[in-house]
Amino acid sequence: xxxxxxxxxxxxxxxxxxxxxxxxxxxxxxxxxxxxxxxxxxxxxxxxxxxxxxxxxxxxxxxxxxxxxxxxxxxxxxxxxxxxxxxxxxxxxxxxxxxxxxxxxxxxxxxxxxxxxxxxxxxxxxxxxxxxxxxxxxxxxxxxxxxxxxxxxxxxxxxxxxxxxxxxxxxxxxxxxxxxxxxxxxxxxxxxxxxxxxxxxxxxxxxxxxxxxxxxxxxxxxxxxxxxxxxxxxxxxxxxxxxxxxxxxxxxxxxxxxxxxxxx
Amino acid sequence: xxxxxxxxxxxxxxxxxxxxxxxxxxxxxxxxxxxxxxxxxxxxxxxxxxxxxxxxxxxxxxxxxxxxxxxxxxxxxxxxxxxxxxxxxxxxxxxxxxxxxxxxxxxxxxxxxxxxxxxxxxxxxxxxxxxxxxxxxxxxxxxxxxxxxxxxxxxxxxxxxxxxxxxxxxxxxxxxxxxxxxxxxxxxxxxxxxxxxxxxxxxxxxxxxxxxxxxxxxxxxxxxxxxxxxxxxxxxxxxxxxxxxxxxxxxxxxxxxxxxxxxxxx
Numbered sequence: 001x002x003x004x005x006x007x008x009x010x011x012x013x014x015x016x017x018x019x020x021x022x023x024x025x026x027x028x029x030x031x032x033x034x035x036x037x038x039x040x041x042x043x044x045x046x047x048x049x050x051x052x053x054x055x056x057x058x059x060x061x062x063x064x065x066x067x068x069x070x071x072x073x074x075x076x077x078x079x080x081x082x083x084x085x086x087x088x089x090x091x092x093x094x095x096x097x098x099x100x101x102x103x104x105x106x107x108x109x110x111x112x113x114x115x116x117x118x119x120x121x122x123x124x125x126x127x128x129x130x131x132x133x134x135x136x137x138x139x140x141x142x143x144x145x146x147x148x149x150x151x152x153x154x155x156x157x158x159x160x161x162x163x164x165x166x167x168x169x170x171x172x173x174x175x176x177x178x179x180x181x182x183x184x185x186x187x188x189x190x191x192x193x194x195x196x197x198x199x200x201x202x203x204x205x206x207x208x209x210x211x212x213x214x215x216x217x218x219x220x221x222x223x224x225x226x227x228x229x230x231x232x233x234x235x236x237x238x239x240x241x242x243x244x245x246x247x248x249x250x251x252x253x254x255x256x257x258x259x260x261x262x263x264x
Numbered sequence: 265x266x267x268x269x270x271x272x273x274x275x276x277x278x279x280x281x282x283x284x285x286x287x288x289x290x291x292x293x294x295x296x297x298x299x300x301x302x303x304x305x306x307x308x309x310x311x312x313x314x315x316x317x318x319x320x321x322x323x324x325x326x327x328x329x330x331x332x333x334x335x336x337x338x339x340x341x342x343x344x345x346x347x348x349x350x351x352x353x354x355x356x357x358x359x360x361x362x363x364x365x366x367x368x369x370x371x372x373x374x375x376x377x378x379x380x381x382x383x384x385x386x387x388x389x390x391x392x393x394x395x396x397x398x399x400x401x402x403x404x405x406x407x408x409x410x411x412x413x414x415x416x417x418x419x420x421x422x423x424x425x426x427x428x429x430x431x432x433x434x435x436x437x438x439x440x441x442x443x444x445x446x447x448x449x450x451x452x453x454x455x456x457x458x459x460x461x462x463x464x465x466x467x468x469x470x471x472x473x474x475x476x477x478x479x480x481x482x483x484x485x486x487x488x489x490x491x492x493x494x495x496x497x498x499x500x501x502x503x504x505x506x507x508x509x510x511x512x513x514x515x516x517x518x519x520x521x522x523x524x525x526x527x528x529x530x
Contacts, residue, residue, distance in 0.1 A: 089411075
């Protein structure tokens with residue numbers, strides 16, 4: 001089965017997202033200390049790192065959920081740090097984001113969850129909405145659960161419904177925040193298959209953050225590693241696996257690096 | 265931040281503690297006014313969500329009827345009981361109806377309705393929004409280009425402003441009936457005379473002033489509940505803290521603002 005193979009022609013040369021010298025601290029705790037990273041159009045980039053390394057904080061900057069203390073986040077030529085709130089809102093419609101535990105609205109059915117962004121931002125008729133919801137569920141391999149409540153679903157299913165909601169508006173950029181945390185290997189493999197299927201069937205740029213190397217090599221065109229608020233390695237999965245960087249080696253081998261800090 | 269308290273001893277520690285309390289109160293007040301001004305702004309921006317507004321009106325209004333009914337019924341009854349015993353001493357039992365009606369419409373019905381709804385609905389708002397915050401549902405709304413203030417806060421605040429006066433009108437009527445039941449049933453007052461006295465000194469302004477207060481309390485309790493929920497942090501424990509704090513703060517704001525509203529407006 002092809003895991004991370006991708007035709008080079010699919011990748012365009014120009015960056016879709018450019019992160020330049022990004023700094024962010026909370027109180028006196030520095031979380032991001034000068035991040036520089038580019039995500040090419042059509043690429044699937046995976047950011048790995050230990051817990052508390054700043055992955056979630058990083059991904060929230062890409063969609064403007066957090067504002068940096070210093071530096072820039074440029075998405076398709078628009079600098080999020082200086083854009084007006086209206087422009088940021090408009091830009092967000094081009095994003096789809098899936099959250100760690102799915103972040104489904106627990107007062108709504110699966111159908112209403114996925115229909116939410118469609119009803120909110122398009123003039124589609126109820127029939128068209130229903131068709132789109134079914135299409136999204138098919139893409140995440142979860143047909144026939146429209147009427148269930150999120151509380152009735154397993155962890156893996158909730159994540160996939162989160163994916164379906166994220167792709168509902170046919171976004172150009174998909175962000176996945178820890179899509180496999182807390183899942184068993186079977187569900188992890190299913191999630192990886194779904195992410196690859198989305199990448200193949202939709203014309204999207206993907207950014208996934210995870211601490212799961214298994215997932216990273218399955219879905220990434222490139223893998224970047226974050227540590228202490230810096231990017232310490234960016235490379236293709238094959239070359240990443242050969243990295244000489246001691247922290248990357250320690251991470252790949254599942255060891256705790258010598259100067260490991262306490263997670264916050 | 266907490267460890268700095270240990271640096272001071274004696275009166276300084278007390279001052280430190282007191283200063284922190286004031287800062288926290290100001291912080292709360294700042295969030296209150298931020299959420300309030302944002303919800304006013306978003307009320308007039310598209311898209312308008314009538315269905316959600318109706319849903320919240322049912323939750324705030326219809327679902328609160330039993331608790332407001334019982335509260336106002338017994339308040340009216342006990343008010344008649346107390347006033348009758350007191351007025352009896354200087355043979356003014358005839359004015360019990362007037363006292364019950366005036367106290368209820370001007371003061372007790374709006375304040376008690378506000379307090380009861382703050383306990384019932386304000387806490388639920390804090391818990392609901394707090395849970396949504398800690399499970400990233402509020403972030404998900406932002407990510408779907410939907411402002412959570414517009415989607416979550418605006419319908420709750422507007423529903424409360426609209427429904428509190430309605431509940432208060434009902435409370436006024438139920439309380440007056442409670443007073444009548446005690447006076448006529450227990451003390452054998454003349455039913456016709458009692459009702460005549462009830463409305464003899466009652467002016468339209470007494471009722472409308474109570475309704476203005478009620479609408480204001482609706483605003484206060486919903487904005488407090490939403491603000492507490494919106495700024496929740498710290499998981500399940502944080503949600504619990506927000507919920508408790510929402511009720512205590514809303515009740516406090518209601519009682520404080522009641523005095524100033526009465527002083528300024530009436």
